Amino acid sequence: MKRRKWILVALTAIWSLGVQGETTSITSPDGIDIAAVQEAIEAAGARWSAAESRISRLPREQRIARLGLRSDRGVTAASGSDPAEVFTFDSRLALPSSFDWRARAAVTPVKDQGQCGSCWAFSIIGAFESAAIIQAERWSNRAPLSRSAYRPGDESEQYLVSFDTGNAGCDGGQMRIAAEFLKSRGSISETCLPYRADDLALAACHRENRELLRLLRWSNVPHDLDLLKAAVYRGPVAVGFLVYEDFFSYESGVYSHTGSPDETPTGGHGVLVVGWNDDEEYFIVKNSWDTDWGEEGYFRIAYSQMWNGVEFGGLEASVLPVGPVR
Numbered sequence: 001m002k003r004r005k006w007i008l009v010a011l012t013a014i015w016s017l018g019v020q021g022e023t024t025s026i027t028s029p030d031g032i033d034i035a036a037v038q039e040a041i042e043a044a045g046a047r048w049s050a051a052e053s054r055i056s057r058l059p060r061e062q063r064i065a066r067l068g069l070r071s072d073r074g075v076t077a078a079s080g081s082d083p084a085e086v087f088t089f090d091s092r093l094a095l096p097s098s099f100d101w102r103a104r105a106a107v108t109p110v111k112d113q114g115q116c117g118s119c120w121a122f123s124i125i126g127a128f129e130s131a132a133i134i135q136a137e138r139w140s141n142r143a144p145l146s147r148s149a150y151r152p153g154d155e156s157e158q159y160l161v162s163f164d165t166g167n168a169g170c171d172g173g174q175m176r177i178a179a180e181f182l183k184s185r186g187s188i189s190e191t192c193l194p195y196r197a198d199d200l201a202l203a204a205c206h207r208e209n210r211e212l213l214r215l216l217r218w219s220n221v222p223h224d225l226d227l228l229k230a231a232v233y234r235g236p237v238a239v240g241f242l243v244y245e246d247f248f249s250y251e252s253g254v255y256s257h258t259g260s261p262d263e264t265p266t267g268g269h270g271v272l273v274v275g276w277n278d279d280e281e282y283f284i285v286k287n288s289w290d291t292d293w294g295e296e297g298y299f300r301i302a303y304s305q306m307w308n309g310v311e312f313g314g315l316e317a318s319v320l321p322v323g324p325v326r
Contacts, residue, residue, distance in 0.1 A: 032056045032249045040246065040258040047280075047302070048253030055293050056249040060266075063248050066289060068117025068172040069240045069268035071315055087219040087320055089230040099229075100275035100284055101236050106133045107274050108154060110297030112290035114197030116170035121160040122288035123238040123270030124178040124319060128187060128215060129155050130236040130274075131321040154190040155213070162193070162201045169199025175238045175270055175319045179218040182321075186212035221318035225303055228283075228313050229276050231320045236274045236286070240316035241301075242309060243269045250294050254282045256302045257310050268315050274298075283312070 037050040050056075055063065101107050108129045113122050132153070160167070164181040167173025192205040205211075221231045221239075231237050242265040244257050275284035282300040291297040305312040 030060045031058070032245060034249055037246045037249050037258070044256075044258040046253075046256050046258050048255045048300075049251050050246065050249040051251035053249065053251070053293055055289055058248075062115055064266050065115050065117055065170075066113065066119070066248075067243055067267035067269045068119045068170070069123075069270040069316060070120075070168075070172045070174050071240075071268055085217060085219045085322070087221045087227060087231050087318075087322075089227065091226075093230065095226075095229055095233055097278040098276065099233060101130060101232075102274060102284075106130050106137070107236060107272075107286060108133075110286060110291050111157070111195070111288055113157070113288040114195075116161070116197040116199070117172045118157060118161045118170055118197070118199075119270040119288055120167065120173040120175050120178055121157040121164075123240075123272050124175040124182070124321075125155050125157045125160065125187070126272040126286055126288075127236050127238040127319060127321050128182055129153070130272075131215070132213065134235050155187045156190050156193040156195070156204075158190075158193045158195045159188050159204065161195075161199050170197070171199075172268075174316055175240070176220070176317060179215065179319050179321070182215040183218070184214075186214040188212060215321050217322055219320045219322050221313075221320050223306065223314035223317075225306060228273065228306075228318060231318065232273050232276060232283075234322070235320065236272050238270060238319040239273055239285075239313040240268055240270050240318075241305070241312040242315055243267055244310070250299055252295050254280060254300045254302050256305055257308065261309070263309075265309065270316070273313075273318075 034050050034052050034056065041048060041050060055066065108126065111122060113119055160178050160181060161169050164178055166177040166181065188204055188208055188211040192208060192211050221227055221237060228237065244259050244263055244265050246257060246259055247255065272286040273283050274286055281303045285299050285301055287294060287297055287299060301312055306314065
């Protein structure tokens with residue numbers, strides 16, 4: 001009887017250690033100190049708030065895996081040269097003081113890239129999807145035969161992650177190289193090749209060749225506030241920036257980096273600019289960390305973050321699909 005009692009005590013102790021071990025793995029010891037981040041926000045007078053989330057609780061290594069944009073400074077596109085087109089606009093064009101493509105139903109739902117450094121694919125596919133939607137709207141009053149060339153909808157990020165050999169799949173990539181892939185090979189639907197958060201080159205559906213949509217041309221957008229806004233006015237733009245630890249804990253508001261000036265960024269990230277607001281001086285940006293992060297998957301970022309260590313829109317040349325898509 002006494003022996004049975006000690007066995008039960010031992011089993012209870014082992015079970016208790018197991019539960020504690022599970023808790024430790026869920027809330028990582030190198031998770032972000034939210035209180036410290038919020039204190040820094042308040043000390044800097046910044047306009048955003050931090051909160052614990054599924055992303056901020058990840059171990060640091062897994063947080064970094066949510067990035068994946070490789071800097072293209074000094075690097076040319078996959079074809080060996082930059083595209084001939086650099087985005088310009090007539091300075092006499094009067095841009096509105098605020099604009100948001102979501103209000104025009106031209107932005108697809110927020111997605112989740114998972115534990116794969118595929119932000120570059122989500123960024124450029126988001127721009128591509130919006131370009132197709134905008135093209136379809138512009139063709140809506142024309143002949144049905146013309147409209148049949150456009151299929152706005154949910155495109156496959158996995159197609160890029162698995163088959164764009166100019167990039168490195170879950171180990172990262174560049175939107176400019178991905179744009180060249182969309183020109184040369186095209187895109188297929190999400191239903192034809194669903195996202196798996198890996199970079200295995202598994203076959204797409206049997207209708208792959210019939211589904212292909214190609215981007216006919218694309219533009220580099222110089223690192224300039226007015227040019228970026230003018231580009232977004234034509235369609236959502238894929239951009240890159242440097243991510244610091246505090247960004248992972250973003251909950252709401254207008255983000256600006258509040259860490260030490262000599263802090264090292266954790267990596268580059270590709271996202272999609274869908275709008276702006278001049279009165280409060282911010283861009284509206286779609287992320288790829290699902291809807292339980294930030295403002296239902298979006299964040300707002302101050303214009304000032306273009307010219308500091310965050311380098312918003314400057315880590316990689318912004319990419320504007322200028323179409324048409326067909």
